[in-house]
Each structure stands twice: as structure tokens, then as C-alpha cells.
Amino acid sequence: MFMISVAKGVTVISEDEINHLFSMYYVQNILKDTGTGKVFLLSNRQGERKVVKAVPKNEEGKESLQSEISILQTLNHRGIPRLYDVKETEDCICILEQYIEGRTLYEIIRTEGVLPLEQALFYGKQLAEILIYLQSVKPDAVLHLDIQPKNIIIYKNKLSLIDFGNAAYMGYLEQKYYLKGTRGYAAPEQYTGKSIDIRTDIYGMGCCILYMLTGKTGQEALKEAPLSVRELLGNCMEQDKEKRPDSAIRFGEELRCIEKINGIRNHERNPVIVSFAGTQQRIGTSVIAMGFASYLRRIGLDASYEECNQTGMVRKLVKYETSIRYSQGEFWYGDLPIRPRYESQQIKLTQMHDILIRDEGVYEEKKQYGQGLVVVAGVSPWEVEFTEQVCKNLKCRQILTPCQKLVLIWNFFRSSGEQLYFGKFQMDGFDMPFLNRGDTRREEAVYKRIAERLELAEGNR
Template identity: 30%
Template sequence: MAPPGKEEVEIKESVLFGKYRLERVLGNGGTATVYLATHLGLQEVRAIKRISKASEGYRQFRKEGLILKSIRHPGIPIVYDLEEDEDYGYLIEEYLEGENLFEMVKEQGPLSTARTVSIGIQICHLVHHLHSAKTNPILYLDLQPKNLLLCHDTVKLVDFGLAAFPGEEGGAAGTPGFAAPEQYAGELPDERTDIYGIGAVLYFLCEGESPRQDGTSAGLRRIRQRRLRRIIRKCLERRREKRYPSASQLETDLKRVCALPAGITGGKQGGEPFPIVVAFAGNRPGVGTTHLAVGLTAYLRDQGFLALYAEQNRSGAVRELLRNSRKSLDRFGSAAVFGLSVRPFLGENVRLDERSWQVIVKDLGVWSREADAKGKQDWDVLVEVRGGKPWNSPLGVCPSPGVVVWNFSLKSGAGRREFVCAPYFPDPFFPAGRARRFYARLSGRCGIERGGVSGRGLEGARQLVRRAGR
């Protein structure tokens, strides 16, 4: 490993205003530099944006700080302070852990309709909040994938450098490929300018590229879902009077595109809240337990669920995955790989807050007698994975599994409802075709319904557990 450079050492030794220790550079853009810093008194991380007072953008920088200071929303970073010294201005704000939508789509490709709609609804809610601010409505004017972060499945809007109030000049024209035609023409922007930006972001999530500026009909024809295609086309109209008049109306239409998880309804026995926990265990090594568990989590991700793959075995597979993809754990103990939230095995005594997830898929690895003896069944449904080859043992080892999966198998399960046959599919991070149909059946057996997780569906899964235990 190469020794740290002089600039890196100088940054590590820098303390601003007697309380912010600079750790490293997070990014450079235009005339500004963003640092990761630690508040020495509170021992909390902050993001610090620095810009030269001699810069042409310094006035807009101060305006950005004042705008952010006036906004309170979970999807907008908190501004703690606005500082300055002889040469620079500093904006001290909340440090956000997550990846931007540009990085996410470039890593995993275009998103499913459900994920696109889910993210789009959150963006609309954010933009509506800005447009409906009581004292001074705010126009964002730079909606593009790099300014939208996905933090633990929550969309966050960053970089208000071009934000303006209605009736003001919007400054720069925005990001090429995502700016509205009136921004290029130097016309005064309004709320419909941000509607165009939302449509351009939705197009990018579906297609992996920005919309064409010389008429978008050719690209839009590639978007399979007709209702979503019509919505994006309306957002991207060159004449703003043909676009949606407000973000709230756009959000209403997006909610009609497909059935998204409607939230968590019902509860577990004893009044415990969800998430629903589905555990996978193999009856022997090499039967594809991890492959199937990752695949279910990816399927639920594509359906718009907040799903987590949790490694509950000592294989070290997730840590190896994180090393290969150069990802690190966030404060929730998880990381996003190909848009999939994964958590490595952190030890049997580590307990993290899991209430923000709708579904947790636990990979127990191979079921062991030790695990059976402990009797700790911290799951709602147990899926036992058995190999379907002639040399694999057909006998189960798990106590009362809710569902038995024959993997890579031609077996029919003798007509028993708790048996499901898994098809072969090479990439568990992106299940498609037969694999998607398989997971639709499996998730239904586990009490996870298309419109959300319901107590009634969970009770059906419990009946399968009781039937399998007979």
C-alpha cells in the first residue's frame, strides 16, 4: 500500500474553527471541494463544502446555505452552520451515506418498473415540498441522477447550487441532458422546469441514459410499461404548458402505474412489528442456499420492497463480495451491491435495529444439529433447500420448514403444497423469466404479497409450517 501523499497528510492534520477535523476529500466539483470531517466535541461526521470567496459562485453558495437552512425534510441534508475565514466560505452539513442514482444504474443497469416508480414517487414528494414552502417556494433546477442519493432506500436530494425562487433567474442552464428546454433558452424557470427534470431522471432509471434533446419518442418506445411511458412523455414535453402543472399531480399518476408494497399491515404474534423474516437453510453443503436467498432478496428489491439479505453463517461470502466490489458498511451494518442491501455475519451477539426493513432474508447456510439444539428460531418462515440431483439426499433436516425447495431439480414434490421446484438461473442479483415466476410463488408462500406484507399472508405461511411438521 502506497504511503499517504503530502496533501492527504495535511488534510488529516487540519482542524477548522477549532472543532472540525478534516478526514479526507469526498469530491471536487467546479469551484467547490467537499470534505469528510469529524466534529471533535460530538464525535459525529459532517460534510463540509468549501468555496473560494474570489469565485464567481460564492454569492450563490451563500444563498444555497440559507435555502437549505430554511428547509426541514428527511430527504434533504441538515445544514448545521455557515462559516467563513479570510479566503473561503464553508457550509457544514449532514454527511449522507449512500450512492447516487447515476452510480447505481451504471453498476446494475436499468431498474425495474416498480423500483423506478418507487424512487420517482419519493422525488416527487421532495420537489412538492420545495415548491410548496410557505414563505418562499423553491425551484431546484438541477434534477439529475448525480444529485439524488439512495441512502438506505430513502432518496436524498443534494447540491442546491442552482436553486432559485420563482421569478428569479435560474443562473446556469443545469446539467446537459437533464435541463429543460427553457433553461437552455434563458427563459425564467417555474415549477414545470423541475417537472421536466423529474421526467429526465425517470427516463434515465428506465434506460440507463439521458433523454434525447431532439425529440424523445424513439427512446420512449423502449419503455415497456405503457402508463409509465405516457407519464415520462408528458414530463418531457418541450412546451412546458403541456407538462404536469405540479409534482403532486405527477406523484398521483405514478402511484397508479403498478402495485407497490402498500406498507406494513397487521403484526406478528404477541403484537411485535414487522419486518417479516424468511430464513433459508440447506440440508447439505452445495445445494445453492445462498444463491436462492440472494435471489429472493433481489426479486423483492425489484418489486419495490425494503429487503435485506442477512448472512447468518460463517462462510464469509458477503465480506468477500464487499472486498471485490470495494464497498464498506454503513451505520446500519449493511452495504448496497448491485442495488441489493446485504449484511455480513457480524457475530451471534450483535443486535442491530431492523425495524426499517419490510423483509429480512436470513441465510443460515447448512442446517446444523448445534442450531437445532439451541432452539433459537428468530424467523417467521423457514425455507429448507434440498438438492435435486440423484446423488443429493432427499431427506430434510430442518424442524418444520414452511417451504421446501428442490434446487436444480426435476422432482415434482409429489403435489404437496409446501414443496417448490427452483429453476436454474445464473445470476441471483438479477432474477428474470422463470426465476422471477419462481420467486413470485415462493414469496406468496412466505406471506409476502404484491401489495405489501400482510398478517393474513403470514398466517397462511404459518399454516404451511404446521402442515409440514405433521
């Protein structure tokens, strides 16, 4: 039996205990052993991997882990690990988190050398995007306070920020001691005890981008940075935080300007387009489309939502939902990038995401749809007529466009089962149950089936 005993009786935890605590998983490997804490890599029978952080219940480790737990519980962003479960033993607190595959920025620079400007700006924008999200958390913005190359993981061109052990809410700063940042990346105010705010993280972000470009940090390294970013990074690394960019949004905009000045093309992608259409109006297509896009982001895919119908839902959301924020041509509804329908056809913005969920409104026979088509069908007696018509048309469409992946959703199915509708409409579909608020498990199960049918791979980071 593998047993860990830490000096002074701090903690005793074994693989068996971890296996027992998280019975659906087994320990595959130990990723990190700091002497006082451990990080285990777990796997289940389906090969799904997660990590467990085990930290002793002494004051120092406990405070850090509890802070991480309370903050990660509220966060939901594809560039931040998700928290799944928390368990305690006599000696330890163990948290089960999403496993983020990849290498740290530190490892990449050490082994492969510095990044070219184009790539550093590309990752810089992703880091800024994560900070924009953290700064938008309500009611209090989240500060990471330890942004450094060992806490940045890159995998398949996607950047994630990990280790929220030093993170804090803006409103609770006075209760914590912050001299825990990493030397070379922590802002001066973290040493002097002066007030800390979002510009403290901007300092760390500037240092990390400088590290990408030079493999070094500090004012001396600035001289080695390309001229075009020197001023911006210098501003981020100002000793006086008043002189730094005042928000991550501003910083991201500056990075885009630098890209433009240097003739660097935006990282335009050729997205997978999934169209959502309903058999009639007010059938729940928009809610399901937006929910599905959010689900894809939760499982690590870069999805966005685009309104392609006349309802003006996004405009109403933007007007009345105060948490929605604008950044660089799109709105962010929590972690989900959304775009409204544009009246003018002369508006052509670059598509920046891997998967585009297009909400097409009511199904139209002659309309062109994406590589995937999800049709939301009503099954109540007063809705069946529309559903029958659309199903007839979909059969023809399947013959004409056999490559298009089609998913049919029987919306607000009550009790009869998928088989009944298969018999009735001669079409294979999924049930979308009427969901009560907070019934996320059943909702996720439906979205998972849709994603599988559309062959959208899970967790590709």
C-alpha cells in the first residue's frame, strides 16, 4: 500500500484513501508532491481524468485551499479549472477538479525557447479574456494574485489559468495576507501591503507576456521585448498601479491594436456551424441553442452563439441583463460570447471561435443550414401539425444533404417516450424534458447526447 507520511504529523493520505473518497475514480499518478500537499491524477472507467488536491488541515494550507474552493465554486469559464467535489479526512481536505491537460508556459519556454510576437499576442489575448471574466464576476470581482508562467497551461492553442490558492474577492481583501505571489510576477503592492485591485493582476499578466517574448521578467527584460509591445508591457509593469491599464478589457484592446499595427491577422477560424431551428415560433429554440452553446463551453469547447432570427432576443438581453459586457465586437453573457442579428448585411465581423451555434428561428424549407442542424419540435397536440410538416421536409433534406448531421428534439416531452414519436413522425429524436430551475443534471444529459450526435469532441484541451 502506498502511504505518505509527512513530518510533524501534518497529514497522512494514501492512494487507497483517495480511491475510497472518490469511489468512481482510481489514482493513476501523482502529479505533484510538495511535502505538505499532493496532487493526484485520477481516472474513471471511461478514461475521463480529473485531479485531486490534498492539503493538510493545518492553518496555512487550509486557508489557501478554502479560498480556492470558495472561489472556484462560483467560476465557470473554459480557461479556468472546474471544481467538482470537496471531501475531508481527519487530516486532509481534498478537492476534485477538472484535469487540464498540457504544459505550463514555464515548461514551454524552458524547452522550446521564446514565442514569436504573433503567438505571444494570441495567448496574451486569451489571458486577458480570462481576466475580463474574473473582473466581471458579480457581486465582487475575483483577483487571482499569482499570475505566473507555472500557473498558465497551454494545450492545443488554448490557454488556461490554474492555481487559485492565492485568489480573493475584491470586497474581502483586507482579511487576507497577500505576500504569497511569485517573485518577479507579483506586483509591488503585494509586497508593500498597499491597496490591491484589478491592476495587481494586470501587472502579473504583463510580466507573463514579457516572459513569453524574452524568457525573462523585470524591467531589464523589457529592453529585449519587441518595440511594438514595449510601451504597453512597460505600462503594465509600472510600480505605481495608477499608471497601469485600468482594466483587462483595455489591455485586450491594446493588444489588438498592436496586432493591427504589426499587420498580424486575427486568428480567424473556420468554425463548425451548428444551426438550431424550431418547427414554429416560441417553441424554446433560443433557450436550447444558448443552453447548448454554454454546455459546449463548460466541457472545454470554444463555442459562441449568434442570433440569426428576427426576435431581437440578444438586444433585449443586452438592454436588461446588466451582467452582460461588451468586448471587441461581441457580448459576453457569463462565459458565453454572443452576437445579435445585424440589420445590415454590410456588417461582416471575423469569426473567432471554433464552434458557432446559430439560432435560426423557425425552420424554413429552402434555407441553408450549417454542418449540423438541430430542430426543436413541439409535441403538444396544438403543435403537432407544424412538426409533421417539418418532419416530412427533413426526410427530403436528409436525402439531399446526407453529410449534414441532423438532430431532432421533442421539446417538453412529458411521459410518452421517444419511441412514440419515432412511430408517429418516423423520425428519430431526443426528449428535452421540461426543466425546473436548477435541474442541470438532466439538462446536461440531453446536451451531451446532442453533442455526441453532432460529433463535437469533448474536452479537447
